[in-house]
Amino acid sequence: MRATLAGGRPYENDYCFVFTVAGDKIRKVREYTDTRKGWRMVFGEEAR
Numbered sequence: 001m002r003a004t005l006a007g008g009r010p011y012e013n014d015y016c017f018v019f020t021v022a023g024d025k026i027r028k029v030r031e032y033t034d035t036r037k038g039w040r041m042v043f044g045e046e047a048r
Helices: 035-043
Strands: 002-004 010-012 015-022 025-033
Touching (some): 010 035, 025 035
């Protein structure tokens, strides 16, 4: 995903979506991402 944060800084992170399908319907979606990288992109390296 790529976006522009408030203040104009870029945001870029990878996501993986896992779909569980039964018949012709999606039954469950799981989302995985690098939450630490996302934190650093939004709040900066030094934020605690």
